[in-house]
Amino acid sequence: MIRNLLIGLLSVAIIGTGIWGYQEHKEKNAILIHAENNYQRAFHDLTYTIDLLHDKIGTTLAMNSRQSLSPALVDVWRLTSEAHSHVGQLPLTLLPFNKTEEFLSNIGEFSYRAAVRDLEKSPLSDEEYETLKSLYEQSKEIQDELRKVQHAVLSNQLRWMDVEMALATEEENVDNTIIDGFKTVEKKVEGYSEGDLGTIFTGMNKKEEGFQNLPGKEISKEEALEIAKKYTTNIKDPETKVTESGKGSDYEFYSVSIRDGKNEIDMDITKKGGYPIWVMNHREVKEQKISLNEAGNRALAFLKERKFENMKMFESYQYDHVGVFTFVTSINNVRIYPEAVKIKVALDDGTIIGFSAEEYLATHNERSIPDPVITEEEAKEQVNPNVKIMESRLAIINNELNEEVLCYEFLGTLGNDTYRIFINALNQREEKIEKLKSAEPIYEEIT
Amino acid sequence: MVKKWMAVFVIFICCLIINISPTENQRTYAFSNQVIQIGSVGDDVIELQSRLQYIGFYNGKIDGVFGWQTYWALRNFQYEFGMKVDGLAGPATKQKLINVTKYNESYVKEQINKGNSFTHYGGTSIENQTGNNGSNSSSQQSSSNKPTAANVPNGFSQNDIQLMANAVYGEARGEPYIGQVAVAAVILNRVESPSFPNTVSGVIFEPGAFTAVSDGQIWLTPDETAKKAVLDAINGWDPSGNAIYYFNPNTATNSWIWSRPQIKQIGKHIFCK
Numbered sequence: 001m002i003r004n005l006l007i008g009l010l011s012v013a014i015i016g017t018g019i020w021g022y023q024e025h026k027e028k029n030a031i032l033i034h035a036e037n038n039y040q041r042a043f044h045d046l047t048y049t050i051d052l053l054h055d056k057i058g059t060t061l062a063m064n065s066r067q068s069l070s071p072a073l074v075d076v077w078r079l080t081s082e083a084h085s086h087v088g089q090l091p092l093t094l095l096p097f098n099k100t101e102e103f104l105s106n107i108g109e110f111s112y113r114a115a116v117r118d119l120e121k122s123p124l125s126d127e128e129y130e131t132l133k134s135l136y137e138q139s140k141e142i143q144d145e146l147r148k149v150q151h152a153v154l155s156n157q158l159r160w161m162d163v164e165m166a167l168a169t170e171e172e173n174v175d176n177t178i179i180d181g182f183k184t185v186e187k188k189v190e191g192y193s194e195g196d197l198g199t200i201f202t203g204m205n206k207k208e209e210g211f212q213n214l215p216g217k218e219i220s221k222e223e224a225l226e227i228a229k230k231y232t233t234n235i236k237d238p239e240t241k242v243t244e245s246g247k248g249s250d251y252e253f254y255s256v257s258i259r260d261g262k263n264e265i266d267m268d269i270t271k272k273g274g275y276p277i278w279v280m281n282h283r284e285v286k287e288q289k290i291s292l293n294e295a296g297n298r299a300l301a302f303l304k305e306r307k308f309e310n311m312k313m314f315e316s317y318q319y320d321h322v323g324v325f326t327f328v329t330s331i332n333n334v335r336i337y338p339e340a341v342k343i344k345v346a347l348d349d350g351t352i353i354g355f356s357a358e359e360y361l362a363t364h365n366e367r368s369i370p371d372p373v374i375t376e377e378e379a380k381e382q383v384n385p386n387v388k389i390m391e392s393r394l395a396i397i398n399n400e401l402n403e404e405v406l407c408y409e410f411l412g413t414l415g416n417d418t419y420r421i422f423i424n425a426l427n428q429r430e431e432k433i434e435k436l437k438s439a440e441p442i443y444e445e446i447t
Numbered sequence: 448m449v450k451k452w453m454a455v456f457v458i459f460i461c462c463l464i465i466n467i468s469p470t471e472n473q474r475t476y477a478f479s480n481q482v483i484q485i486g487s488v489g490d491d492v493i494e495l496q497s498r499l500q501y502i503g504f505y506n507g508k509i510d511g512v513f514g515w516q517t518y519w520a521l522r523n524f525q526y527e528f529g530m531k532v533d534g535l536a537g538p539a540t541k542q543k544l545i546n547v548t549k550y551n552e553s554y555v556k557e558q559i560n561k562g563n564s565f566t567h568y569g570g571t572s573i574e575n576q577t578g579n580n581g582s583n584s585s586s587q588q589s590s591s592n593k594p595t596a597a598n599v600p601n602g603f604s605q606n607d608i609q610l611m612a613n614a615v616y617g618e619a620r621g622e623p624y625i626g627q628v629a630v631a632a633v634i635l636n637r638v639e640s641p642s643f644p645n646t647v648s649g650v651i652f653e654p655g656a657f658t659a660v661s662d663g664q665i666w667l668t669p670d671e672t673a674k675k676a677v678l679d680a681i682n683g684w685d686p687s688g689n690a691i692y693y694f695n696p697n698t699a700t701n702s703w704i705w706s707r708p709q710i711k712q713i714g715k716h717i718f719c720k
Binding site for chain 1: 481482483484485486487488489506507510512514515516518519522535596597598599600601602604605623624625628641642643644645649653654655678679682683684685686688689701707708709710711712717719720
């Protein structure tokens with residue numbers, strides 16, 4: 001009797017577990033299929049966009065009239081950014097796929113620059129035409145390879161989930177058509193020397209160049225530590241450590257860490273010349289004793305003591321009990337925005353707890369500032385008449401094309417918003433307009 | 448004679464009105480002695496905004512953050528009253544403000560704590576200046592000293608910062624502070640890089656990019672340190688040396704990552720190009 005009952009109970013339990021297990025299995029599969037479908041869509045969208053892109057570049061090559069060239073280039077630009085975002089949705093991070101993505105953003109940049117330019121006044125040069133041609137060739141190759149992969153995916157019903165697994169575990173000898181296909185695409189793109197794209201694409205490497213051209217001689221570890229100490233205050237019996245940068249860095253630097261009970265200071269100092277790139281002191285700041293204004297003055301004094309000349313405060317923000325300031329060089333009342341230094345001041349005792357001169361070091365040089373060609377009044381005419389101009393000055397900025405240009409800077413208001421408007425002081429072009437951010441309300445979580 | 452009586456009556460009414468408002472109002476509350484400048488936050492800024500609104504220079508929200516609108520209001524005030532126009536609320540400017548305006552501190556603070564939308568114009572009774580869309584729940588009351596708005600770096604919202612803090616916490620909690628800043632900086636470097644998506648969320652949720660996203664640790668609640676680290680990275684500190692990859696040599700399964708040029712090691716992570 002009891003035996004029968006037990007058997008009955010057990011079988012019910014087994015059947016129950018079976019049903020539960022089956023449902024779990026079904027659910028898991030549904031989710032897998034869902035994820036798989038997302039990958040599939042991104043992939044097929046990608047190939048489709050590349051198809052379109054290739055055709056579009058082809059049409060621009062054949063175009064003769066300037067009126068239709070600009071919109072066509074804009075279309076190319078739009079398609080590249082779409083393709084870029086499709087790539088971003090595929091699990092390719094662990095696969096060397098950078099060259100292809102770079103290729104996409106290069107076409108994007110090229111077409112954007114050409115499209116925003118007034119092609120009536122400055123039509124595409126022969127060189128640019130050649131660039132466009134070579135981009136066309138490259139997109140053809142990518143298109144072909146991707147189509148091959150697409151065909152394999154469709155006919156063999158390959159799954160992206162397997163790709164993800166294969167990439168994550170990286171078993172040797174995985175025969176994975178998708179991975180191999182993408183590797184081929186990458187190789188093809190890599191095959192084109194970077195010189196193919198001409199001299200249009202600078203800017204990316206500007207930073208590294210700036211660091212490599214710093215004046216001064218190489219310093220030793222001990223000297224680095226000495227310099228580091230100049231950027232710290234109130235440190236007693238610290239534990240220090242200096243390490244050299246790895247081989248992969250574009251410029252050599254020392255990383256110095258200084259620890260005492262309260263402070264946790266880290267900084268990087270360039271090997272050549274011994275310039276601090278950044279300093280960080282991680283310590284708790286519990287209360288505010290000095291004002292943001294006072295802190296700003298201390299930050300400026302800090303810069304002066306360390307031979308940063310002609311610095312003007314550009315921005316100041318208070319976050320909890322810390323003030324963050326941006327200073328820029330100002331020569332003869334011309335602000336040089338690329339040469340920016342950031343400073344963090346603790347508002348409890350006014351000590352400097354952060355310093356970053358990365359941008360300053362990369363861009364600072366003996367520059368000759370050209371004289372403005374147009375007058376301030378002429379520049380003002382370019383500003384939207386609805387904007388009420390409150391402040392104006394001359395400034396050097398990096399424009400959209402990453403070139404340094406001399407501009408008239410206008411601070412103005414439109415409604416409740418404040419705008420910063422830059423008008424090129426040489427050719428009256430509207431270079432840049434920024435809407436300045438106002439404070440954001442805190443969307444408080446209900447706790 | 449009638450005129451005289453009228454005048455007395457008006458004064459009487461005025462006294463009454465002032466008396467209706469809570470008693471703290473009569474304390475001549477004044478600023479602390481700091482110079483208030485753009486970017487500041489806190490009680491002094493609330494008072495500054497309230498006083499500027501009292502005489503109609505400031506039409507924005509009284510939120511305790513000295514932003515551009517407050518800045519222009521203050522400059523206009525300085526201009527109209529023939530003072531030095533510098534956009535700083537120093538001793539002279541503050542004294543002038545105290546002389547020509549009133550500040551109903553308890554009213555302003557109460558409205559802020561309740562989360563109501565309100566204004567503080569002079570010459571209008573308080574009752575007409577409170578919009579009622581704040582929730583008067585007790586949860587709001589408990590947070591009486593918290594500001595209602597905050598400075599946010601250009602180009603980022605608080606939610607972006609929160610999302611990045613989630614990622615940093617999931618990826619690098621237990622790492623040294625600069626290690627956390629470096630992870631945040633890598634996310635930002637990727638946004639800049641042509642080889643990666645162009646948005647913070649795009650970079651973070653790129654399939655396979657971050658283990659914390661793949662295994663769900665990104666949804667742990669981040670601590671204050673992670674948030675600070677993100678803020679530092681956004682404000683321009685990059686301890687990673689412009690890295691766009693990093694990995695933990697003890698747990699990295701992918702051999703390709705070892706082929707990347709290495710920049711430096713912070714804590715357990717190796718940062719590379």
